[in-house]
Amino acid sequence: MIDESFGVIAFNSTSHAIKGEKIFKNQNLKIKTIPTPQEITANCGLSILFDLGDKETIYSIIKDNNLEIKGMYKLIRKDKKKYIEEISM
Numbered sequence: 760m761i762d763e764s765f766g767v768i769a770f771n772s773t774s775h776a777i778k779g780e781k782i783f784k785n786q787n788l789k790i791k792t793i794p795t796p797q798e799i800t801a802n803c804g805l806s807i808l809f810d811l812g813d814k815e816t817i818y819s820i821i822k823d824n825n826l827e828i829k830g831m832y833k834l835i836r837k838d839k840k841k842y843i844e845e846i847s848m
Contacts, residue, residue, distance in 0.1 A: 764836075767807070768809065768832075769806045770801065770803040775828070780807060783820065791809075796841070
């Protein structure tokens, strides 16, 4: 099985998630809005999945636009299991 890793941004509210989605798409980043993984405790049911290679760009956009987020995480799928690690910003 191929191991996969992605970045996940969890938000504190749906409005923040939608705002973030619009900003990231306007920057032509490849993102996907997903249900927040159950391993992440957040007040919002929406999160954004992104390529970990874009992590620094994503972080800069969050900072420059004062986006309110719950946190950034690394989602790892390995051997049919899912692991979540918090990414320090």
